[in-house]
Amino acid sequence: MKFIIKSFSELTISELYDILQLRSEVFVAEQDCVYQDLDGKDYKSLHVLGFKKEKIIAYARIFKPGDYFENASxxxxxxxxxxxxFGYGQELMNVSIKAVETEFNEKKITISAQLYLKKFYESHGFIHVGKQYLEDGIPHIRMDKV
Structure with missing residues (x-):
């Protein structure tokens, strides 16, 4: 797996299409959740792209403090x-956490995690903070890494 980090303006049209297709495939179709994925925040974020044989199969976006939460995200x-x-989710999180540390010089990270992934994020040092809430009809929790 090869990872590349790009700003929105550095993404090619094909990469952007593949990212949006992957997000729609999982968050809309697989999770049966109709929501507005294009939230205007892609412009502010850095994009972590995971390639396997030249295809994007893993993705995350990272934010500096104040662009999404008070902390980096x-x-x-x-x-x-x-x-x-194949464990690519573990690799993706490791690369994303390192990118937050490198790109933004930040250690504190906040995420809005789908509840069923709590143990996955705990394995990366995140701690559940606050009460469960619904986001787009799916149970979520705030998790912080300090």
Whole structure:
């Protein structure tokens, strides 16, 4: 797996299309959740692209403090369904956390995590903070890494 980090303006049209297709495939179709994925925040974020054989199969976006949460943030964490068994989600989170530290010189990270992924994020040092809430009809929790 090869990872590349790009700003929105550095993304090619093909990369942007593939990112949006992957996010729609997982967050809309697979999770049966109709929501507005294009939230205007892609312009502010850095994009972590995971390539396997020249295809984007993993993706996340990272934010500097204040652009999403008070702390730096990681969101839209996604791995193509047929590729999940290979541990690429673990790699994606490791690369994303390191990118926050390198690009923004930040250690504190806040995420809005889908509840069923709590243990996955705990394995990366995140701690559940606050109460469960619904985001786009899916149970979420705030998690912080300090």
């Amino acid at each position: 990681i969101g839209r964490v996604v791995v193509k369904e047929i590729e999940r068994k």
